[in-house]
Amino acid sequence: MGLAEDEQRELDAIERRLAEDDPKFASKLVRTPPPHHRLPPRVLKLISLLLIYVVGLVVVITGVSLSSLVLIALGAAVTAVSPVIIVVQTWRTRRNDEPSG
Template identity: 50%
Template structure:
């Protein structure tokens, strides 16, 4: 639905003043929001790596392969370590 001309002019004027007063906010408002937040992508990636590590461990146990079990265990422990470091860094930023 199209706005009347005087309302559109008022909105254009508000937008122009906002861009002059706070250019960072104006840029942020005009930029499209990401579809999936970064934090969700990171957590999803960590969970996927964890599942892959568990699959390696299961495959190693099934085939009696020490190498596969060791690789899977390293991946699983690495995910926990990466998650712990991420949480620790976020808490350090807050302090």
């Protein structure tokens, strides 16, 4: 959703005045954000979900190769439970963000 034309003109004027008054500070504001700040929250959640799932699988595989029931159980729990927690939190957040009506 874009700004109205008059709002955009006001912001442009403020930006010009800031650049004239304090060019050093204005240059700090122009810097591009780090890559992870440019990604939408949905994409970040998906990436974290996949990473947690892969870590759980690696722990399961390590447990199988070492014949360790503890590692197998831990990896299975991480692989099964963590994605469910993330999905439920996302669902609750989206449900709370929707306008009631």
